[in-house]
Amino acid sequence: MKAHLYAFFALLLVSIAGCGPAFLADVTLMNAHIAQFEGDSLYYVYGHVAVRDGKILSIVPYREGENDVPSAEDSVDLQGAYLYPGFIDAHAHFLGQGLAMNSVNLWGAKSWEECVSRVEVFIAEHPEKEVIRGRGWDQNDWPGAQYPSNEALVGLSNKPIVLSRIDGHAVVANNVALELSYIDGTSHIEGGEVLLRPDGQPTGVLIDNAEGLLNVAQVSEPERIQALLDAQARCYSLGLTSVHDAGLATEDIDLIDRLQQEGRLTIPLYVMVSESPEAIQLWKTRGPLKTNLLEVHSFKFYSDGALGSRGALLRQPYQDRHDHYGLPIRTYDYMQNAAGEVALMGWQMNTHAIGDSANHSMLKIYRRHAPAAGRWRIEHAQIVSAEDRNLFGGPQEILPSVQPSHATSDMDWAVERLGAQRMPNAYAYAELRKAAGGVLPLGTDFPVEEVNPLYTLYAATARKALDGHPASGFQMENALSRAQALKGMTHDAAYAAFQEEELGAIKFGYWANFTIFTKDLMDCPMEDIPTMPVQQTWVHGVSVYSSTTNN
Ligand SMILES: [Zn+2]
CATH class of the missing domain: 2.30.40 (Urease, subunit C; domain 1)
Structure with a gap:
């Protein structure tokens, strides 16, 4: 038998x-x-x-x-039908997704001019908005691949306009927003950049920590509530039954808890607290939070920026910007002290690290400070030197938490940033999985990428963009099998949240969270995966989406 x-x-x-x-x-x-x-x-x-x-x-x-x-x-x-353990996104921005759904959608714009005209349309359709927010532009998709400049936004509105890059690691702001925030050609901040025109005036582009210089009205509570409900509906319709939110402010966490207690928000969330010295002190006093729908006992740190905006911290300079190594968001000493503090609290430390230098530093810090079975996570682990990979796993169970659609979104230009020599160390998911002892939590980083978890399954296994290129797949030695990828979207994601005894498998006593398809995801033609419709989504024994009633 x-x-x-x-x-x-x-x-x-x-x-x-x-x-x-x-x-x-x-x-x-x-x-x-x-x-x-x-x-x-x-x-x-x-x-x-x-x-x-x-x-x-x-x-x-x-x-x-x-x-x-x-x-x-x-x-x-x-x-x-085929009943899978409910899909979990191990790294996403749940509130951010909802906010993006209620702002100017700049995804897929083929030029800066196209972005500007979308902003124009949005302003006309939303006279009530006090601040015009947008998200999703990516200069790498435009002719010339240059950062935009805010001249084209002049005269569109007398309200602040703030448009985030697709990865959230850069914004372009109009002059109204810059003036409200007292940002000019002399503004400067560690770990950030204020881009300037030849005449010394800001272009409006603010990278990484420079975004923090912006001082425009915050999103109101009714807008945040609407955003959370919209994000939930999108997740359920695509088969997601739980999400790890990779960094929220305490007031947003309290709002989620309240909406869940009131029964308005039903999706289970594992939320990382956006770190700051104040947030760490606050949660040290409050202690961890665990309800049937919400768990909070981890902090989200950023050690560097993103590759697209050349903020990822590299050990050798960028191939396409000499003498530039990227931007450290936090100093080594800061991270070292923070790690000591998080370990003392018994919480989990989850750090955004994209570049090989950021990954190297953080893995060393984790090795020094993480408790046994602490499951501290490196979020993204995008470029990791081969000799650093074996710092994952071990008795501390250090985990890489990766987003396969980043590989297929970045593959066409990553080589320009990194050069061919460093490419084998990038998006090396199969290698990372092996190093971590066969565990690899998968996510999307939505709204940076689409919410659809099947895009993750497709990107992880076919290693192709949705248009099917490249025909033979990207660096296929690092492809996962379908079962490995499905495990990454269920069991491994639960494991990364210490929830593998209650989520991520269909077993006696586990939460009845299911993602149901009429076809077999293990056996269907690969090219059918991205468009496979979810038949039903169940959370805690309740049907929260059905293709027959929700269409
Ligand atoms: Zn993220």
Whole structure:
């Protein structure tokens, strides 16, 4: 008998033992291919899943003529559909996504002129907005690939206009916003840049810490509530059942907690607190937070910027900007002290590190300060020197947390930044996974990338952009198998949040979170993956999206 059958019968015994005649399920999902992981492979059990109080009560394999299914108040016939553990995004900006959905959409603009005309349309359609915000521009997609300059925004509005680059690591602001913030040609800040014209005046482009110089009205609470609800609806429609928000302010965390308590927000979130010395002190006093829907016991740090805006900290200069190594957001000493403090609190430290120099420094700091099984995370781990990879894993279980669609978004220009020699160290997901002991939490970084978790599955396995290029895939030696990628989007993401005993698998006692498709993600043609519609999404035993009722 195969090992997985033993495992399955063990599971069954547990469920039968806990399932006397007095038990009644709330709902049973009938006739499904139920995905089960075994090591790095995935197999299906055909049968039924009974759910009670939001959790999995039993998994009953189908047997001809027999019916061991606990009686349930309700049942749903899935007619042979494929039931996966609910997808989790291990690195995203949940509130940021909702805010982006309510601002000028600059994704995919093919020129700065196109961005400006989209801003113009938005201003005409939204006279109520006090601040015009936009997001998604990427100068790498424009002719000449030059940073924009804000002259074209003059006269569009007498309100502040602030447009974020796709990665959030640069903005272009109009003169109204600059003047309100007292930013001029002499403004300067560590870890940031205020770009200037030849005449010494700012172009409006502010990179990394320079964004913090902006002083325009904050987003109001009703706008933030709308953003959270919009983000939730988008996530559910694409099969996401939980999200790790990679950095929120305490007031946003409190707002989420309140909306969840009120039952308005139902999506489970694992939220990292945006670090600052004040935030660390505050949460040291408050202590960790854990409800059925919200967990807070980690901090998000930034050690460098992004590759696209040449903020990623490299060990050797940029190939396309000599004598430039990127921007350290925090000093080594600051990170070292912070790591000591986070370790003392018993919290998890999650640090954005893109460049090989940032990864090197942070891995050394983690090795020195992380507690055993601390699961401290390097977010992105985009360019990691080969000799640094083995600093992942170990007794401290240091984790790389990666976003496969970054590889396919960046692959066409990353070589210009890095040069061919450094490319094998970039987006090396299979290598990182091996180094971390076979665990690789996957995410999207939405709204930097699209929310759709199937794009992650496709990018991780096919290593192609959505238009199918390059035909043979990008650096395929670092492709993941479909089962590895699905595990990264479920079990490994849960593991990175210490939730692998409650989420990320379809097992007795786990939360009844499911992502359901009519087709088999393991076996369908690769090119069908990105457009596969989600049939149903379930969270805590409740159907939160169905393609038949939500269309
Ligand atoms: Zn992020």
